[in-house]
Amino acid sequence: MSIDMQLQVTASLLRRGDSLDRLSTGLTLLGALLGLSQFVLSNPGVWGVTCGSGLLVLGLWQKYWAVRVAFDADLFQHLAQRAANLDERTQALDQALTALNLQPADRSDRPWNQRIAGALTLLRRQALLVAAQVLLTLVFIFAGPWLAVAG
Template identity: 35%
Template sequence: MLDSFNLAEAAARARVMATALALGRSLDLWSLALAALALAGLLWLTLPLTASVGLLLSILAGVGHKIFALRVAFDAALFHHWAEKWSSDGAEGRDPNALATDLTVFDRALADCGLATPGGDVVRDLNSRLRGAARLLKLQVLAVAIQFAAVAVAMVAVLLSRAG
């Protein structure tokens, strides 16, 4: 079922989500730094097993993070585009079905590019797209948190092995 938002409401929601998703760029930089630290530790240090496992887990979480980061960046650009488009279209008094038309055209384009399975006549509404984008951002945050925790465990393991 499609939302019954007017274009101004849809533009505002898209703008808020685009702004939230833009935070994913900072997370991506942190993830890259943590992955580089973990890789450097694995390559240049003789480590206890616990530390090595922690650093390896951090690198694996970084790979998972990158997958989420790419999707978040795609969605951020998309929601930014929609916010700009719907803001300008709303001012022109565009037809009331514009939102549904834009979402349908987008879904078809995704399917035509091989980036989604064709859904027939089923079109996801704006709210479900917003929830999906927020879920991806949360998964990206979780992946960075796992990376950080794994590096912290590795550091503690190194400190404990050297103290004992």
């Protein structure tokens, strides 16, 4: 597979992070509402505050990875569209990232397969955090009524 097609496919995969981010944003808002509702009630439950706080923390952590994934998606898309002189563009990219302190100078000149693998690792981290949010939400939905009865 040519490098321009690899860059294009990678950019397309990384753009899926936007869907994950939207789901996570909804779950984070749910966590915020859940946490706030516990304080509005006269008897705030530890379970609700814990789940709400967990959803908030996971959501903010996911948001960090979402920003990084979106940044990489834009870079890969830009480079895929102009892959004719990729070596020159790669050097220019490395210089720009180093100048903005977004990449250490010793990480320049990495092959594209390592860059692609690194970008996909960021997407996996983002997906794992969203999965943790979904799992915590499901635990709260299914275990919450029993915990409320148990006291």
